[in-house]
Amino acid sequence: MRLRTRLTAWYAGVFLIAGVALIALNYWLLAEWMPMDGAVAARALPTDPYGSYATIEAAQLPADTVVVTGEQLKASTMSTVLWQSIIALLVAAVIAVWLGWVVAGRVLAPLHSITTTAHRLEATRLDQRIELDGPPDELKELADTFDGMLDRLASSFDSQKRFVANASHELRTPLAVQRTLIEVALGAPDASDEIRRLGAHLLDTNERSEKLIDGLLLLARSDRGLATRELVWLDETIEDEVQSCASLAASKEVTFDVSVRPYLVEGDPVLLAQLIGNLLRNAVLYNKPGGTVSVRLGRELVVSNTGPTVPAEAVPGLFEPFRRLRDRVGTAGSGLGLSIVQSVARAHQGSVKARPNGGGGLVVQVNLPETGVRQPS
CATH class of the missing domain: 1.10.287.130 (Signal transduction histidine kinase, dimerisation/phosphotransfer (DHp) domain)
Structure with missing residues (x-):
């Protein structure tokens, strides 16, 4: 249960307890104020300006007059007061729940600001601050400490x-x-x-x-992030990097299977070329003779190879610097390839994820924000 819901429940619970106690107190005071045990009542007629009353015998009243006892009048009055108080309490409780929800939201608003700022923070984006305005209370102290x-x-x-x-x-x-x-x-x-x-x-x-x-x-x-940004055609960069890796692929007896579409992003062309180059070189180096490297650029960039089997539990560690699988130790790589890919993608407000390829190898998916500009025909 969220904190705002719990606070609202507490507000409503305290209000209901106070309301029930108030109704009980009023009910008891009303019962003490109406001592009508055993009396016969008809119509009370003032006989003098000082408010004294005379009692009329029931036999002297007209035939259509309703005569009630004091106990009946007291019971009817107490029942009416009780039910009207319960209805009023329920209506007030609904209003109290709504007001409690609104007040809890206003009280917790600074905490939402802290949480939102924390979600936006990354190792490459530590420029976010809460800068909470308001009185010097506990929440302001928490935000300033953060x-x-x-x-x-x-x-x-x-x-x-x-x-x-x-x-x-x-x-x-x-x-x-x-x-x-x-x-x-x-x-x-x-x-x-x-x-x-x-x-x-x-x-x-x-x-x-x-x-x-x-x-x-x-x-x-x-x-450190991007100092400058420019429009880069990712599909053209992929084609250039595939040509650059052609000789390496030929020496490893690996072939490329490339399918791309026009894809425009905003960023650093050198870093983006390094991202793609690292993916392609890793896919070639950690492949098998006669294997393939598949490159697909649709809604995202997907690079997969047909190399040795990669355990699923080992995939997250491949994105850490200098982390390699045991059977990859001693290869030409330095263990920084996927770390650089992840860092460059984050610098471009993108993301990278990987999974084992069925039958061996690795599938790496890179999601980079595409601009709304399309290549002219």
């Missing part, structure tokens, strides 16, 4: 992202120097076969490190 916590979280996240970006950027220079030195050593005419084998291994290790650094830089960039 805003202060968000300020501290935003500062912490920004510091972390800046550190990752700066560290990744600083590591690129020594890696580039190392690659140059290795290439120069391998190009020396007196280099032995052992040195050449060692140099080739070092170059491969250096290339993996550079890819990892580039992935971290891209992840840090997408986590």
Whole structure:
């Protein structure tokens, strides 16, 4: 039961208890005020201006006069008062429930603002604040505390992202120097076969490190959000990335099955190309010889492959940085592919989800907000 409903029920319950107590008190006072036990009453006639009354014998009244006893009059009066009080209480209870619902809604309105703000928050969007106006009560104190916590979280996240970006950027220079030195050593005419084998291994290790650094830089960039936006045809980007992955697919004996339609989004073209490229390269690298990569762009982008079986419980962990399946360890990937895809999608107010493909492989669905503009014919 929602809090507003519980508060309304409490208001109505307290009102009903107070109303029943008031009716009981009035009923008791009325019973004490009407002591008519055993009296015979007819018509009360004032005999003097001071309000004294005379009693007329029943035999002296006309034949059509209704004569009631005091007990009957008292019982009739008490019954009428009781039923009218109950009806009035029920009507007032309905009004009290409505007023309780309205008052509870106004009291809980600041909590709804806090909840709505919390739902809008993400690691990449910590700029939302409640900024509650009103008297300095408990709810205002709660909202201000929540805003202060968000300020501290935003500062912490920004510091972390800046550190990752700066560290990744600083590591690129020594890696580039190392690659140059290795290439120069391998190009020396007196280099032995052992040195050449060692140099080739070092170059491969250096290339993996550079890819990892580039992935971290891209992840840090997408986590900071989009600085600028422009219109991007997603279908054209897909076709370009498919061509870029053609040689990799040929070396792995993997074929592409592509079906796209015009799809216009607003965002960063470099990040969107990286999103699609990561999906395609992952689908090729973690495939089997003779397998296929299916690319469908309809209401959303769906990329699936025919690789090894992926356990359903392992799918959520694939979106975490450096998380890979056990049978994928040692491949050319760095474990950042799906993390970058998810980060770029969130930066474009989109979403990503994945599920195992029947018969082996993985199906990744990317939902990006499409603009209302259509490609001219």
